[in-house]
Amino acid sequence: MAHSLYFIGGGNMVTAIIAAVRRKADQYPVDHIYVEEISQARIDALKADYGVEATTPESAPDADIVLIGVRPQDDVAGVAASVAKRFDPARTTVVSIVAGYTIDKLEDSLGKDFRLVRIIPNTLTTVDYGYSGAALNAKASKEDVDDFLNTFGKVLYVEERLIDVITGFYPPNIVYHFIDAYVDAGVLAGLPRDIARAIALDTLIGGTEFLKQRDVLPQVLLNINNSPGGVGITQAYTLNKTGFAAAIQSAVLAAVERTTALGANAK
Ligand SMILES: NC(=O)c1ccc[n+]([C@@H]2O[C@H](COP(=O)([O-])OP(=O)(O)OC[C@H]3O[C@@H](n4cnc5c(N)ncnc54)[C@H](OP(=O)(O)O)[C@@H]3O)[C@@H](O)[C@H]2O)c1
Incomplete structure (x- = not known):
């Protein structure tokens, strides 16, 4: 109909x-x-x-x-x-x-x-x-x-x-910010920008697909990938030190609070 x-x-x-x-x-x-x-x-x-x-x-x-x-x-x-x-x-x-x-x-x-x-x-x-x-x-x-x-x-x-939680949590902006930073990281390390972009997008899609196939939380794969004293755990330590997780969590919480505030002020 x-x-x-x-x-x-x-x-x-x-x-x-x-x-x-x-x-x-x-x-x-x-x-x-x-x-x-x-x-x-x-x-x-x-x-x-x-x-x-x-x-x-x-x-x-x-x-x-x-x-x-x-x-x-x-x-x-x-x-x-x-x-x-x-x-x-x-x-x-x-x-x-x-x-x-x-x-x-x-x-x-x-x-x-x-x-x-x-x-x-x-x-x-x-x-x-x-x-x-x-x-x-x-x-x-x-x-x-x-x-x-x-x-x-x-x-x-x-x-x-x-x-309101979904409104603050789901927009793809946070992923765009991550990709932006990730591509810049590749350029900073010496890759041409088009190559950094291609690798970043494929890694994001591939990593997500693999997580979905395995049906596990990222921590399970990180435990496999981060061998003692290796490259992966060194990267994890650096991210922890720079407040990576807290930055993402703060941004999402702020977006949720802003959504609620805008709604409360609506006519
Ligand atoms: N964009 C997003 O990603 C997104 C996501 C989730 C929810 N939303 C919600 O979707 C709604 C629209 O967002 P948007 O980004 O599409 O905004 P938008 O592009 O500014 O569209 C709103 C439109 O409504 C018109 N309008 C205002 N009052 C009207 C009235 N009384 N009668 C008829 N038309 C009227 C506006 O015209 P004038 O500009 O001439 O005033 C404008 O063209 C918002 O409430 C937003 O919270 C948006």
């Missing part, structure tokens, strides 16, 4: 979701993709690239899913109140991707009749990797959104308290 989707806010994340939905048309067919967006340039691009239909805050077409895709600093409460006026809770499930904005806060404006799902969408939508975290309100069930969410990656249904 074909679906009908309605997006409010047509920015970067919504564009990535729409692109993924279009790519997965075989497994998740859609009749209509409606987008309500302030910026004319953005809506023109979405129409040209993905054949979406532009709407206004007065529109109320039939929609299986209405997705709130504005930023925390936008008028999220106003958008949710407007959804409550225009759509039918018996027909429509509401999905919010607004970081840090809780189900309770959304229900203050939306009411409690809608099936409501708060998600943190996976940002690796084009490579079929990465998890979206999803939390359901009392009315919603997995079946309301599972097919839709699976168009842009894998889905983890979690308690809402873990959503």
Whole structure:
């Protein structure tokens, strides 16, 4: 059965979701993709690239899913109140991707009749990797959104308290920082940058694949690789001394705290 989707806010994340939905048309067919967006340039691009239909805050077409895709600093409460006026809770499930904005806060404006799902969408939508975290309100069930969410990656249904943790933990930025530092390390040691980059990317993919195949924690492989007095344990000692693990852990904790703070300040 074909679906009908309605997006409010047509920015970067919504564009990535729409692109993924279009790519997965075989497994998740859609009749209509409606987008309500302030910026004319953005809506023109979405129409040209993905054949979406532009709407206004007065529109109320039939929609299986209405997705709130504005930023925390936008008028999220106003958008949710407007959804409550225009759509039918018996027909429509509401999905919010607004970081840090809780189900309770959304229900203050939306009411409690809608099936409501708060998600943190996976940002690796084009490579079929990465998890979206999803939390359901009392009315919603997995079946309301599972097919839709699976168009842009894998889905983890979690308690809402873990959503901010996933938001701070999962973006690939930390991996990009690691690769950047790793490539620079190769250059510092004398490798040409293109060779350092090629080795770094393959080592990261290969190392990850091997860990998945063995189904063990990295410590198991490090115990095998780090022989007494050898190169590996010397490298491990240097990383420990420079606070490598603490730097990563501090960065993730700070990102989680920032997510919660942004949500608390949202309108
Ligand atoms: N980007 C990510 O990787 C990511 C990941 C997880 C979650 N999120 C969440 O996704 C949401 C969107 O993020 P984004 O990066 O896609 O932001 P973005 O690119 O700035 O997109 C937001 C869009 O919404 C428009 N907008 C604002 N208020 C509106 C309204 N009342 N009606 C219709 N359109 C409105 C904005 O237009 P103007 O610019 O003209 O105001 C802008 O085009 C945020 O809540 C964020 O927390 C993003």
